[in-house]
Amino acid sequence: xxxxxxxxxxxxxxxxxxxxxxxxxxxxxxxxxxxxxxxxxxxxxxxxxxxxxxxxxxxxxxxxxxxxxxxxxxxxxxxxxxxxxxxxxxxxxxxxxxxxxxxxxxxxxxxxxxxxxxxxxxxxxxxxxxxxxxxxxxxxxxxxxxxxxxxxxxxxxxxxxxxxxxxxxxxxxxxxxxxxxxxxxxxxxxxxxxxxxxxxxxxxxxxxxxxxxxxxxxxxxxxxxxxxxxxxxxxxxxxxxxxxxxxxxxxxxxxxxxxxxxxxxxxxxxxxxxxxxxxxxxxxxxxxxxxxxxxxxxxxxxxxxxxxxxxxxxxxxxxxxx
Ligand code: SAM
Ligand code: DTB
Ligand code: SF4
Numbered sequence: 001x002x003x004x005x006x007x008x009x010x011x012x013x014x015x016x017x018x019x020x021x022x023x024x025x026x027x028x029x030x031x032x033x034x035x036x037x038x039x040x041x042x043x044x045x046x047x048x049x050x051x052x053x054x055x056x057x058x059x060x061x062x063x064x065x066x067x068x069x070x071x072x073x074x075x076x077x078x079x080x081x082x083x084x085x086x087x088x089x090x091x092x093x094x095x096x097x098x099x100x101x102x103x104x105x106x107x108x109x110x111x112x113x114x115x116x117x118x119x120x121x122x123x124x125x126x127x128x129x130x131x132x133x134x135x136x137x138x139x140x141x142x143x144x145x146x147x148x149x150x151x152x153x154x155x156x157x158x159x160x161x162x163x164x165x166x167x168x169x170x171x172x173x174x175x176x177x178x179x180x181x182x183x184x185x186x187x188x189x190x191x192x193x194x195x196x197x198x199x200x201x202x203x204x205x206x207x208x209x210x211x212x213x214x215x216x217x218x219x220x221x222x223x224x225x226x227x228x229x230x231x232x233x234x235x236x237x238x239x240x241x242x243x244x245x246x247x248x249x250x251x252x253x254x255x256x257x258x259x260x261x262x263x264x265x266x267x268x269x270x271x272x273x274x275x276x277x278x279x280x281x282x283x284x285x286x287x288x289x290x291x292x293x294x295x296x297x298x299x300x301x302x303x304x305x306x307x308x309x310x311x312x313x314x315x316x317x318x319x320x321x322x
Contacts, residue, residue: 002034004217004256006213006214006215007213008212008213010205010206010209013206013255014205016205016250016251016254017201017247017251021247024250024254024281025250025281027254028253029281029282031253032253032281034257035257035258036284037315039311039313040313041285041307041315042260042285042286042315043096043286043303043315044094044095044097044098044262045092045097046098046100046291047077047085047097047098047099047100048102048293048294049076049077049100049101049115050076050102051073051074051293051294052071052102053102054102054103054104056104056134058157058166059166059167059197060157060227060232060234061232062232063102063293064232067233068231069229069230069232070230073102076114078114079118083122083125086121086122089127089289093288094314095314096129096130096317097122097129097130098130098131099129099130099131099133100131100133101132101133101134104169104170106134106136106140108139115133116143116144116147117147119144119147119148120147123147123150124148130151130152130153130220131144131149131151131152132152132154132190134154135174138185141181141182141184141187144185144187145186145187150188151188151190153190153191154191155193155194155222156176156191156193156207156210157194158199158203158207159199159202159203160172160210161206162200162203166197188219189218189219189220190218190219190220190221191214191220192220192224192252192262193207193222193223193224194224194226195225195226195244195245196226196239196240196245197234197237198234198237198238204244204248204251208248208251208255211252211256212252212255212256217255217256217258218256220262221256221259221261222262223249223283225245225264225267225270226265227265227269227295229294242270246277246281249263249278249283252282253281253283261283261284262283262284262286263278264286264287265297268296272306272309275306279310284315286303288300
């Protein structure tokens with residue numbers, strides 16, 4: 001029966017992680033097919049509209065100014081540059097366009113006005129337009145909603161307990177406040193995290209527990225596998241076993257059946273078989289285009305080939321919210 005549940009206990013989530021892999025896979029695939037067309041994958045394209053120079057200390061992030069990475073700080077891209085990128089993304093089959101800025105939070109200035117213009121125009125192109133600009137207040141979220149923003153991405157990244165080991169310049173609760181502002185403004189929520197930062201299984205369960213007890217669930221749940229960027233504190237982190245990564249995808253699908261689960265960063269280090277398993281377990285979206293924000297992503301033609309081999313079709317954009 002198709003019913004969403006918001007009162008998951010941590011013990012229930014832990015129990016899912018303990019299931020034998022094929023039992024978990026069976027449950028996840030059954031639920032996936034009940035809620036989603038099994039042969040559809042949404043293609044999302046990222047644009048890094050404001051690269052680098054970020055004052056935060058997120059230990060995974062190549063755009064944090066304090067780490068010596070090969071990412072230079074750049075000014076905000078022009079509206080026309082971003083629109084060109086969006087047009088090309090659409091021509092290549094993307095139905096969602098996500099604009100990222102390496103900001104701690106949005107400021108009420110001309111740059112924000114420029115971002116609002118980008119949102120308006122990308123929405124008018126019939127794409128689901130998403131933005132990830134750091135923290136926003138209620139008024140800023142409302143202005144984004146009024147401009148036609150479809151989704152706002154703001155990840156909790158990891159469990160509340162492990163969070164302090166990854167970021168010290170803002171709190172877990174501040175993340176939740178921004179998510180609330182986005183929700184209150186009527187924008188859909190895109191919220192997930194990163195796996196492979198040295199967290200335990202219980203942290204992965206706790207992260208999903210936070211997401212799955214939000215009512216409504218985030219409509220979009222990106223699951224990133226850490227991209228170990230040289231110069232960041234996590235550059236030498238041990239690899240997360242691919243089956244631990246895949247289990248997390250499956251549990252996300254079971255807990256939040258109606259949400260889009262996105263196989264996000266980290267695909268260049270994954271075999272085609274691992275990606276196919278992720279789709280089987282309920283992931284139904286990828287980032288498409290040879291770059292994520294600053295790091296490589298598989299080539300578009302490789303992805304097209306993979307979808308073709310698997311008989312998967314790109315999903316169309318959902319109707320805009322305004
Ligand atoms: N500055 C904004 C913020 O932090 O919300 C928006 C951009 S930020 C780069 C968006 C998300 O990208 C982060 O929350 C994180 O989950 C993900 N991310 C950043 N660096 C990553 C990495 N090296 N590997 C995997 N995911 C990463
Ligand atoms: C998300 O969860 N993953 C995307 C998107 N939201 C903005 C970003 C991944 C970034 C990977 C590191 C980089 O390319 O800089
Ligand atoms: Fe800044 Fe976002 Fe990177 Fe953190 S994840 S350092 S807030 S750009």
